[in-house]
Amino acid sequence: MGIENSPDRFKHLDFMKMDRRTFLKAVGALGASLFLQTYRSDVVKALEFAETRIVWIHGGECTGCSESLLNGGEPDVLQAFDRLNIRLEYHELLLGQQGIYVDGEMVNTSELNSEILFEEVVKEEGYILVVEGAIANGPNGTGKYMILGGKTYKDIFRKAAENASLIVAVGQCATNGGVNSADSDIKDLMDFRGVAFTMEDGEKGMLQELGIEKPVININGCPPHPDWMLLTLGAVVLGKIKIPDDLPEVLDQWLRPKVFFPPDSVIHDNCPRRGFYDKGEFDTVVSGEKCLWKLGCKAPYTHADCAIRRWNGYHSLCPQSGSPCISCVSPGFPDSSRPFFQEIEDVGIAGTNIDTVAKVAIGASLLAVGAHAIRRVAVKEAPERKEPEEAPGKEPEEAPGKEPEEAPGKEPEEAPGKETEGAPYKKAGKDEGEDQ
Amino acid sequence: MVEVTVDQLTRIEGHYRIDTQVNEEGVITEAQSMGLMLRGFERFLQHQDPRDAALLTQRICGVCPTSHSLAAAGALDQLFGVEDAVPKDALVVRNIHQGLNTIASNTTHIYVLWGTDLANPAYRDLFGNFGDTGKAVWDELLRRYAPISYRLNGVDIPVGVSYAAAIREKRRLHEAISLMGAKMPHSVLAHVGGVTYGPTLADIGQLASYYWQVMDFVENFALGVSPETWIENTRFASSPQKAVNFVVDRLQELTAASLVSNDFSHAAGWGDVPLLAAFGSELIGEEVLGLPASMKLDRTGGYSNPDTIGYLSYGVFYKPEDGDGYDPTSPPGSRVISSGYMDGNLKLHKFDHRKISESIAHSFYVDSEADRFPWEGVTEPEPEPDEIDYSRGTESRYSWIKAPNYDGMPCELGPLSRMLIMEDPLITGLAQLFRENGYPAINTYIRMLARAQEILVVASELLKWVTVDLDPSGKFAVPTDLSMAKDSEGMGLWEAPRGALGHWVATGPDSRVTLYQAVVPSTWNLAPRNTAGIPGPVEQALLGNRISAAENALGVDYTNPIGIFHTARSFDPCLACAIHTIDLTGKEEERVRVI
Numbered sequence A: 001m002g003i004e005n006s007p008d009r010f011k012h013l014d015f016m017k018m019d020r021r022t023f024l025k026a027v028g029a030l031g032a033s034l035f036l037q038t039y040r041s042d043v044v045k046a047l048e049f050a051e052t053r054i055v056w057i058h059g060g061e062c063t064g065c066s067e068s069l070l071n072g073g074e075p076d077v078l079q080a081f082d083r084l085n086i087r088l089e090y091h092e093l094l095l096g097q098q099g100i101y102v103d104g105e106m107v108n109t110s111e112l113n114s115e116i117l118f119e120e121v122v123k124e125e126g127y128i129l130v131v132e133g134a135i136a137n138g139p140n141g142t143g144k145y146m147i148l149g150g151k152t153y154k155d156i157f158r159k160a161a162e163n164a165s166l167i168v169a170v171g172q173c174a175t176n177g178g179v180n181s182a183d184s185d186i187k188d189l190m191d192f193r194g195v196a197f198t199m200e201d202g203e204k205g206m207l208q209e210l211g212i213e214k215p216v217i218n219i220n221g222c223p224p225h226p227d228w229m230l231l232t233l234g235a236v237v238l239g240k241i242k243i244p245d246d247l248p249e250v251l252d253q254w255l256r257p258k259v260f261f262p263p264d265s266v267i268h269d270n271c272p273r274r275g276f277y278d279k280g281e282f283d284t285v286v287s288g289e290k291c292l293w294k295l296g297c298k299a300p301y302t303h304a305d306c307a308i309r310r311w312n313g314y315h316s317l318c319p320q321s322g323s324p325c326i327s328c329v330s331p332g333f334p335d336s337s338r339p340f341f342q343e344i345e346d347v348g349i350a351g352t353n354i355d356t357v358a359k360v361a362i363g364a365s366l367l368a369v370g371a372h373a374i375r376r377v378a379v380k381e382a383p384e385r386k387e388p389e390e391a392p393g394k395e396p397e398e399a400p401g402k403e404p405e406e407a408p409g410k411e412p413e414e415a416p417g418k419e420t421e422g423a424p425y426k427k428a429g430k431d432e433g434e435d436q
Numbered sequence B: 001m002v003e004v005t006v007d008q009l010t011r012i013e014g015h016y017r018i019d020t021q022v023n024e025e026g027v028i029t030e031a032q033s034m035g036l037m038l039r040g041f042e043r044f045l046q047h048q049d050p051r052d053a054a055l056l057t058q059r060i061c062g063v064c065p066t067s068h069s070l071a072a073a074g075a076l077d078q079l080f081g082v083e084d085a086v087p088k089d090a091l092v093v094r095n096i097h098q099g100l101n102t103i104a105s106n107t108t109h110i111y112v113l114w115g116t117d118l119a120n121p122a123y124r125d126l127f128g129n130f131g132d133t134g135k136a137v138w139d140e141l142l143r144r145y146a147p148i149s150y151r152l153n154g155v156d157i158p159v160g161v162s163y164a165a166a167i168r169e170k171r172r173l174h175e176a177i178s179l180m181g182a183k184m185p186h187s188v189l190a191h192v193g194g195v196t197y198g199p200t201l202a203d204i205g206q207l208a209s210y211y212w213q214v215m216d217f218v219e220n221f222a223l224g225v226s227p228e229t230w231i232e233n234t235r236f237a238s239s240p241q242k243a244v245n246f247v248v249d250r251l252q253e254l255t256a257a258s259l260v261s262n263d264f265s266h267a268a269g270w271g272d273v274p275l276l277a278a279f280g281s282e283l284i285g286e287e288v289l290g291l292p293a294s295m296k297l298d299r300t301g302g303y304s305n306p307d308t309i310g311y312l313s314y315g316v317f318y319k320p321e322d323g324d325g326y327d328p329t330s331p332p333g334s335r336v337i338s339s340g341y342m343d344g345n346l347k348l349h350k351f352d353h354r355k356i357s358e359s360i361a362h363s364f365y366v367d368s369e370a371d372r373f374p375w376e377g378v379t380e381p382e383p384e385p386d387e388i389d390y391s392r393g394t395e396s397r398y399s400w401i402k403a404p405n406y407d408g409m410p411c412e413l414g415p416l417s418r419m420l421i422m423e424d425p426l427i428t429g430l431a432q433l434f435r436e437n438g439y440p441a442i443n444t445y446i447r448m449l450a451r452a453q454e455i456l457v458v459a460s461e462l463l464k465w466v467t468v469d470l471d472p473s474g475k476f477a478v479p480t481d482l483s484m485a486k487d488s489e490g491m492g493l494w495e496a497p498r499g500a501l502g503h504w505v506a507t508g509p510d511s512r513v514t515l516y517q518a519v520v521p522s523t524w525n526l527a528p529r530n531t532a533g534i535p536g537p538v539e540q541a542l543l544g545n546r547i548s549a550a551e552n553a554l555g556v557d558y559t560n561p562i563g564i565f566h567t568a569r570s571f572d573p574c575l576a577c578a579i580h581t582i583d584l585t586g587k588e589e590e591r592v593r594v595i
Ligand code: SF4
Pocket: A267, A268, A269, A271, A272, A273, A274, A275, A277, A290, A291, A292, A293, A297, A298, A299, A300, A319, A325
C-alpha cells in the first residue's frame, strides 16, 4: 500500500488479465466502489463465471458488521453482489424468510421458512461461509447460551462450516471473540469463541474446538470497513485469490489480508494530524486539531489502511474526528487497547506497564529528537502473546508445500527498518526498537 | 389449540423467538417472548477509566451505537460534574449526531426489516381476490419491498426498488454521521464534557447537502409530497383532527385517481407512507377511502387491557436555546422530544426516573431478589445447561431478557411513545380516530406510521440545528481530568431509535468504575412476564389478536403467521440491546451492566 498505487496506474488494465498482485494493489488503491466502477465492463465478463453462493450466519454480535456491509458497494451493496454474480443464500437480517414451526414441526417451504432454507443451502457444498459474531461455547461446552431454531449456534456453525469451501470471519467478534471475549469474571463460563482465534489464542478458535479444518480469512475491525469485506469476497469470487493455495502469501499471521492490514505500515503513517506529531504538538483536551497521542491514540501500532482508505464515503478517520484510534482491528481488542484515553507510556498496552528504562527513554527522546521515539518505545512494550507461528497452525493442510512459518516469519525481513511497526504482536523482548 | 412458534424471528437485530397458542379462529391465546442468547461481557469497565464507556458501550448495538455513546456521554458529564457546562455547540453536535442516527435507523426498519413483510405471499393471495386493482396493488408491493434473494414459486424476484433505495439512503446517512463521527457504525465523537470534533464551515455545508439528498428520498419515495408540506400540515397542524384530515384528504385524491387507472406507483403519487397509510388500515382504507381490501394492521398489535401497559419516554435532544449545560434528570419540556409517562388510557404523567425497576422472575438468571432498582442490579447467568429450557411455559423462566417496569408497569417504548408523549398532532389524532371508531387506539399500523412521522419531526429540527444553531467557531468540549470523577455518580437519560435508554455509572476514590449499567429499550418491549405475572409489551400486543394476514380473510394459516411477524417486528426488536447482555459487572460490589 502507498502512494505509488495511484489509481491512474490501473486505468488501462484489463483486470481479468491482471495477476493477483496487481489486482490486490488495484483494489487496495481504488476501494470497492471505484474498483467496481472502473472495471464495470470487466465485471460483466466475470459474470460468465458461475454464481457464487454465500451463506452468512450471525452469532453473538451487535450486527454492526452487516450494517457496515450495507454501506459498501456502488451504488449499493445489492448491485455489487449482482455484478459479482454472488447469490446471498442466507442472511438473517436481509432475507424475507423466518423460522416457522407448527406444533413443533417446521412448516411451509424454504421460500418462507428460514430454517428449511438453511438446511437446504448448507446441504450443497461449495459456498463461502461468512461468519459474523462470536460463537458461544458455554456453559460447559454445550453452547446453550445461544440457541436458535432449537439448535445451539455452535451446532449451526458446525453444520455451516462443514460444507463450506472457505470461511470468511467478519468483525472482531467472529475473528477473535471481540467484546464478547474480553476479560471478565464470567468469561470462562460464557466461553465465547472466534472462528480461528479467541483473542490472541490460535488454539482456542471454534474450528479447533470442533476439529474442523477449513481455509479461513479474517476481516478484522469493529466493524470492518465494507471495502475489506466486499473486495475480499470479490477477489475470491473472481479467482484472484486461489483458495487455499494463495492464502499463506496474502494473509498475515492473524489471517488478515495484508492488502488491507499492511504489515509494513500503520495508520499513524498517513494520519492527517501527523504533522503535529512530528512537531511534538499534542492535544490534551478533545475537539482540538493537534496530535492525539497524549489522549491515547493507538494508531502508531495499528496495521490497517484506515488512513488511506478512509471511512463512509472515503472521507473520514477516527483521529481525524478528534478521537484516538482504539486499534479496533487488533486481535486483542478491546483489552489490548484500553484505557482508550491514556497514553501508552503511562499504562502500557494490555496492562503491560512500560518499565522505567522505557519511560526514561521516552523522556529523553522527546527532549532530544522529538516525538518519533514514542512510537518505538511504546511498541516495544507490546503484550505477551503467542508466537505468530502458532496462529496459522491450520494452514499446512490447506496449503501443502507452504510452511506455515513462512508467511508470518518473513514479514520482518520484508520490511527492514519498519520492524517496530509490526511489533505489537511480537513478544516483548524481540525489540528492534531498542536502538532508540 | 395449535402451537405456532416463530424461531427465529429474522430481520431484527439478534436472536429471538415467539411461542404462541392459537385457537381455531386464529386468535392468539398465549404468547411468550424469548431472547435466545446470553451476551455478557462482565467486568468490562470495572476498575477502568470511565471515559472508555462512550466508545465501548456502543458495541452493544451496531444499529443504534450513537444512542449508546450519547447516553454514556450524558452519564459521564454528570459523573465528572460538568453537565452544567457542556457547551451549547457540543450539545447541538450531539443532537445532529443522534438525529441522523434516528432517521437512518427508522428508515432501515421501515423498509428493510419491517416492510419486507408486505411482499409476503399472503398479500398476493389476499389482493388477488380483488380483480385488476388488487393485482395492481400486489404487483406494487412486490416491486417495492421484495428483499434480496427473494423467490416465489421458484421464480427469482428482483430486489424491491424501495428496499434498495432505503439501503442507499441509510448509507448516505451513515456518511453524514461520519463527517463528524469518523465512521459508522461505532462512531467516535461522544465524549465527557462535549464532543471530540468541532465541525468546520465546510462540514456544515456538506451536512446540509446530505440533508437535502435524504429529503429527496423522503419526497420521492416515502411521502410523494414535499417534506415541508407534510410537516406543516401534520406536526404543525392546529389540531389533531386537522393533521389527520390532511393525510386522509391526500389519500382520497390519490385513491380517486388510482382506482380508475390502477396505477399505484410512486410516479402516481403513492409514496411508501401513503401506500401503507391507505392499504394498511381497515378503518382508513376500506371504510373511509372505499378500497376493496386492506391489510387491517389497525386491528392487530393492540393491547386488550389498558391497565397493564404504559408508554414511556426519557426525552431526547437538548434545546439549543437553553445555552450551555442541561438538566440530567430530563424534566418535562427540557428536551425537544419530551420525557413523560403515558398510562394505558393515554393519560400523560410526569416522568420520574426513580420509578424504574426490573424483574428476573422469568429470566435465566440466578438472584435472591426478583425485583431490583437499576442501581442495585445483579446479573448472574444460569450456569446449569439443563436449566436453559424454553419449553416450560409461562410460569417458568423462558428468556435471557429481563422485565423492566415503570412503577410496576410494563411499558412500550419507541417512536410511538415519543410521538404520543410529545403530542404530535398526526399520531395523537390517529389514536383518537381509532378509539372513537371501536378500534384499538394503539395498533401495529399506528406504531409504523409513528416511526415514519418521527423521521419528519426529527428532520425538521435537524435542519435548524445544522444551519442555524451550530456555530463552527463555538466551543465543543470543556476540559476534564480523571480526578474529577472521584467518588461520583452519573446518569445519562436519552432516547435510542427504539426507545428510552439510560446509562448509570458510579466511581470509587480512584475515579475508576465501580458500577456501570444500561437499561435498554428492547428489554422493555420484548420483556417476558414480570414478577406479578403481567406479560411484556410484545406478548400483550399478540395476545387476543389474530395470526394471519388481514384478520384471517383467507382462513387461518398457521404456516404463515404474518400477524405475528408484523406485530413483533413493529417493535423493531434489538436483541443485542435487549438481552441483559452485557453485564459489564465485576466481582462483588463492583458492578457494571446493561439490561
Ligand atoms: S498518534 Fe494518532 S493522532 Fe497523532 S499523528 Fe499518529 S495517528 Fe494521528
